[in-house]
Amino acid sequence: VMPILQGSLQKRQRAWAWAEPPHIVVGTPKEVHSMVQHGGIRYNAIQTVVVDEFDACLLNNQGQFSSSPPDSGNKRYSKHSNVISSDNNALHELLSKYLSPTYDDSQDSDMDERAASLSTPKKQKNDIAYKNLARQTVFCSATIPQPRHFQQLCIQNQWILSDRKAKFICANPNDTLPPTLTHGYVVCKSERQKMIGLVRTLRKEMKKKSNRKGCRRVLIFCNQLHDQSDFLEQMAATLQKQLSSDENKTINTSILRYTDSLRTRAHAMDTFRGHIVSPQQYYNTQYNSITTPNPQHDDQEDDEDDLLSSKEKKNDENDDGLYILISSDLAARGLDVVDVSHVIHFDLPTDADTYVHRSGRAGRLGRPGKVVTILTSQQEFVLQRLVNQLQLQDKITCLARQEAKPK
Numbered sequence: 102v103m104p105i106l107q108g109s110l111q112k113r114q115r116a117w118a119w120a121e122p123p124h125i126v127v128g129t130p131k132e133v134h135s136m137v138q139h140g141g142i143r144y145n146a147i148q149t150v151v152v153d154e155f156d157a158c159l160l161n162n163q164g165q166f167s168s169s170p171p172d173s174g175n176k177r178y179s180k181h182s183n184v185i186s187s188d189n190n191a192l193h194e195l196l197s198k199y200l201s202p203t204y205d206d207s208q209d210s211d212m213d214e215r216a217a218s219l220s221t222p223k224k225q226k227n228d229i230a231y232k233n234l235a236r237q238t239v240f241c242s243a244t245i246p247q248p249r250h251f252q253q254l255c256i257q258n259q260w261i262l263s264d265r266k267a268k269f270i271c272a273n274p275n276d277t278l279p280p281t282l283t284h285g286y287v288v289c290k291s292e293r294q295k296m297i298g299l300v301r302t303l304r305k306e307m308k309k310k311s312n313r314k315g316c317r318r319v320l321i322f323c324n325q326l327h328d329q330s331d332f333l334e335q336m337a338a339t340l341q342k343q344l345s346s347d348e349n350k351t352i353n354t355s356i357l358r359y360t361d362s363l364r365t366r367a368h369a370m371d372t373f374r375g376h377i378v379s380p381q382q383y384y385n386t387q388y389n390s391i392t393t394p395n396p397q398h399d400d401q402e403d404d405e406d407d408l409l410s411s412k413e414k415k416n417d418e419n420d421d422g423l424y425i426l427i428s429s430d431l432a433a434r435g436l437d438v439v440d441v442s443h444v445i446h447f448d449l450p451t452d453a454d455t456y457v458h459r460s461g462r463a464g465r466l467g468r469p470g471k472v473v474t475i476l477t478s479q480q481e482f483v484l485q486r487l488v489n490q491l492q493l494q495d496k497i498t499c500l501a502r503q504e505a506k507p508k
Contacts, residue, residue: 105132107363115141122146130158130192137199144199148236154434155240156454158192196260200236243277243461244454245269277457277491279464284497286474286484294503295475296336299447300343302473302500306443307350307423318373318424318441322459324448325429333358333427336447340425351422359431373426374438433458439465446474449483453490473500 105114105128117123118141126133126142136142152158238261245251248269255261289298299321306316323333337354345352355369426432433455444463450456463470476484488497 102127104128105136107132111136111139111141115139118142130188130195134191134195134199137195147200150196150200150236150238151241152192152196152239153241156242156244156246157434159189193258193260196238197258200238201259244457246454278460278493279467279470281467282460282464282470282472284460284472284474284493285500286476286497287500288481288502289475289477290503291477295447295477296339298475298501298503299336299445300340302445302475303340303344306471307344316423316442318438319426319443319445320432320436320438320441320462321425321427321445321447322433322450323427323429336427337425344423352425353422354425354427357426357428357432359429369426370436370438373424375422375424430455430459432462436462437465438462440468441465442470444470444472446472446476449474449476449480450487453487456487456491 102125103114103117103123105111105126107129109132111132114136118126118136122143126136128136133142137144240251240255252261252267252269255267256263261267287298287302289295303316303319309316321336323336333356337356341352341354344350353372353375355372357366357369357373361369430450441463444460446456446459450459460472463472474484488494
């Protein structure tokens, strides 16, 4: 399995792929596109293509393909928007060009010398074209808008062949969200009181006897307006101070931002998973671990990984701390932490799909989980609209409501 890291020059990955072609390649659309374009991956040998979270990669809010960045009205998010647009265009070109069964690499002027040297001889093109027709493309997401319309969109943009009928498979037609999740909400008097409501909610969850081991990892979602300010640091400091003093329990908080470097984000995720090291120690470890893969040491490395994972598992069982990750919707998709016990919407999700993806970080693999939304009384109608769309009327309860002090 070869991971392609975001922002990497890909020299090591290309040398690896040329020496020993990997069975599985994992990466963002832009990085995979670069590997294919520069000859790092022989696209005519690909048998299966999986596009995870395709609705976020290819579609806009109206369910249409969009190559232009969303208009946020804020220059601070222009870089983020341009990255999304770049990924959309890269994935579109991968599906409609390089991974198309009718693609002829001999007529491509964009390929570099290394890719051109790996191009397919004419005498093999008929055989490879037959194999390409058998290639399987899988689009996956927890929220698929209008499956029939999406199939027509795939044909229109040449992501699939027009003479092939796509199959729509729904794992749990009656459950949009994991059935092991419980849903609740806390109504606050104002936006300024929401932090108090958050602290009180976490205190109650930590004091429950049934949650002594259950309230372990809490994922708090805030909107992107807070992502560029000091608000997230203030929230982390408040939770660290208030919860540690009340429960005499170790509180570990971390912040996940899109604008942070890859190392900073990786350190935040490792802290959330319980691998507590200082940022400097983490960076030194990551720097020293960057080596060229050597197949002769694979068995030794596997044994070391098994030993480390067993030690981490023992430490995890004896650890009674609380781990909190504060993030924007960056953590709503693609984040796989099995034992997230609580998801808290500190800011309301923008739509039902966002509620599904945020809440789906908890209750994974059949484990119990709890979803709590912090809102003001003026926002109750917005939550009610989301509840109606997701058919959660019988599954959500009001956990607390702040009352105005008598005059």
